[in-house]
Amino acid sequence: MQSPSSSTVVCTRSSAYARLKSVGVREVQLTSGLLHERFRTNLAAGIPAGWTQLWESHTIPNFYVVSGRRPGEVKGPRYIDSDGYKWLEAACWAYAHAQDDTLKAWIDEFVDVIEAAQEEDGYVNTHFMGERQSLRFTDLDHAHEIYCFGHLTQAAIAHHRVTGESKLLNVARRFAELLYRLFGPEGRWGACGHPEAEMALVELYRETGERRYLELASRMIDARGRKPPVLDGSIYLLDHAPFREQREAVGHAVRALYLYAGATDLYLETGEAALIETLHTLWEDVFTRKAYVTGGLGARYEGEAFGLAYELPNLRAYAETCAAIAGFMWNWRMLQVEPDARYADWMEIALYNGILSGMSLDGRRYFYMNPLESRGGYERSPWFGCACCPPNVHRTLASLPGYLYSLDEQTVYVHFYAGSHLDTRLPNGQPVQIRVQTDYPWSGDIEVQPSPGSYTLALRIPGWAWEAELRINGERLEATPGSYAIVQREWQEGDSVHLSLPMTIELLRANPRIEEDRASAALRRGPVVYCLEQVDLAEGSLLDIYMPEDTSRLRAKHMPALLGGVVAIEGNALLDTVPRESQPLYVPVSRYIPPRHREVRVRWVPYYAWANRGAGAMKVWLPITR
Structure with a gap:
């Protein structure tokens, strides 16, 4: 078991097939920059607002009801417990940094009532207790019981790693033992229609060393695609084929991505060649044919599902916040x-882009869907009837420090650039401290100050950074985009690493197979995708705006008073002056009036910050004139 001093999110330190090893959230301090601001807002506003919403939505009161501590009835959907568990996981990661008495009191209260609600056989799910007890595990397709167990377990592991306390971990273990009796090698085949428990069970194995949990995770992955089906045999539930025979990302996007993340966790422990072959194939399908420019995933409202290859609508993009987070989680495991x-x-x-957009700048409102175009009227909400996204944002942002770095035997990998301080030990015992100073992503200037010692630094050079410059004490080294720059040396006191990433304004074009964007372009600066909101147009309608022909005249401008402090892009766009509202929908080509353009002043803002000044119209992709 881990000591509370490290508190890793995904612990690969003993995983036989992990090239990289985890760094704990307590080993990294965020000190400045956008990620630090979003991290602090989540701790100060998002998580406290979530606690209030859990009471108002009846999530926490349900536990008091089933434990007999309060009268009343259980309310809410079948999966409502998972909202509380995700929030609890977030609160634990937050407590690793905040050490706030109020936060700890909330954690203690919730953990206490969860334990009180658990029955003697290990079962705990407020929706299927009391008068619904006979319905337990009768609807694996849709009941979400094992899914809720997964989020309970992840919260329990976070709680144990951060506080050193075992109360909630013991709750999760008792439930896991029940599931092993029911669905392990001596039981029947079983899995959840919504994958999640696979990740949690592997992590529970890592936390406890109990191999039964790894076996159960493997059984649940193997349960999919059997004949006769264990679930309903549908594409929606990823039950249409055995996992190792799946070659295309289909079905419910979050379910699929959670399954892929769980299978990657299983590979990290077993090294099974068929698993990694399948995962590579699925990754290529998702990220070369089905991902939005914002990192959003899942194109269709129907079934919250992946679409066909290159099916990426903008106005009707589903792009659920949870799907962007699930893709983030899967890529992290593949990176290890x-x-x-x-x-x-x-x-x-x-x-x-697709994750930060899920939370308002004040930390109290959330997007469920993240379209790349809006005609207006769409804005964030304080909570949802299906509230999976808000606490998912909470736990992702609260655990961010654990994602910035990884280790191998003698190397520190720097994955993401933010003002931060790392204090850790390499697997070989070498103590290392790394301090990063930067205003990334607004600035591409990054200073890395390594502590003295003999070890290697691996610095990620983003794929878009074609003119990156890396200098060690003034000496220029190779920095190839889309790779890690490896610097092995005996570091001395005062050594300085300077990485300069070009923050040019890029005009992006889509693969022509993405039909909706074929005649359009978007703006990106560094990793930040930009959008145009109606509120930033000096005149005209967003429907009549075209991308300027000469983007070299656009300028990036730091605006401290705008949207919490952003770098905006200012310049001219082209306005079609033909009165289109008076034109017929369709005309013979001989009568068609082409656009008549004149320049208008506009301002692009980061996509993640849109809809923080009202529910106005917005577009990421603008038509081009050439």
Whole structure:
């Protein structure tokens, strides 16, 4: 078991097939920059607001009801317990840094009532206790019982790693033992229609050393695609084929991505060749054919599902916040398998765009869907009837320090750049301290100050950074985009590493197979994707705005008073002056009036910050004139 001093999110320190080893959230301090601001807002506003919402939504009162501590009835959907468990995991990661008495009191109260609600056989799920007890495990397709167990277990592991206390971990273990009796080798085949427990069971094995949990995770992955089916045999539930025979990302996006993350965890422990072969194939499908420029995943409202290859609508993009987070989680696990910078690149794209967009700037409102275009009227909400996304954002942001770095025997990998301080030991025992000073992603200037000693630094050079410069004490070294720059040396006191990433304004074009974006372009600066909101147009309608022909005249401008302090992009766009509202929908080509453009002043803002000034219209992709 880990000591509370390290508190890793995904512990690969003893995983036989992990190239990289985890760093604990307590070993990293965020000190400055955008990620630090979002991290602190989540701790100060998001997590406390979530605690209030858990009471108002009846999530926590349900536990008091089933434990007999309060009268009343259980309310809410079948999966409501998982909202509380995700919040609890977030609160534990937050407590690793905050050490706040109020936060600890909330954690203690929730853990206490969960333990009180658990029955003697280990079962705990407020929806299937009392008068619904006879329905337990009768609907593996849709009941979410094992899914809720997964989030309980992840919260329990975070609680144990941060506090050193075993109360909640023992609750999770008793439930896991029940599941092993029911669905282990001596039981029947079983899995949850919504994968999640696979990740949790592998992590529980890592935390306790109990191999039964790893066996059960493997059984649940093996349960999919059997004949006759264990679930309903559908694509939606990823039950259409055995996992190792799946070659395309289909079905419910979050379910699929959680399953892929769980299978990657299993590979990290077993090294099974068929698993990693399948995972590589699925990764290529997702991130070369089905991912939004924002890192969003899941194109369709119907079934919250992946679409066909290159099916990436903008106005009707589903792109659930949970799916961006699930992709982030899967890429992190793939990165521990092999330190390939493309995994970290996609994590960064999702983080700065599709994940940060999920929470308002004040930390109290949330997006469920993250479209790349809006005609207006869509804004964040304080909570949802299906509230999976808000606490998922809470736990992701609260655990961010644990994702910045990884280790191998003698190397420190720097995956993401933020003002931060790392204090750790390499697996070989070498103590290492790394201090990073930067205003990334607004600035591409990054100073890394390593402590003295003989070890290697591996610095990620993002795939977009074509003119990156890396200098050690003024001496220029190779920095290839889409890779890690490896610097092995005997570091001395005062050594300085300077990485300069070009923060140019890039005009992006989509693969022509993405039909909706074929004649459009978008703006990106560094990892940040930009959008245009109606509120930032000096005149005209967003529907009539075209991308300027000459983007070299656009300028990045730091605006401390705008949207919490951002770098905006200012310049001219083209406004079609033909009165389109008076034109017929369709005309013969001989009568068609082409656009008549004149320049108008506009301002692009980071996509993650849109809809913080009202529910106005927004577009990421703008049509081009050439």
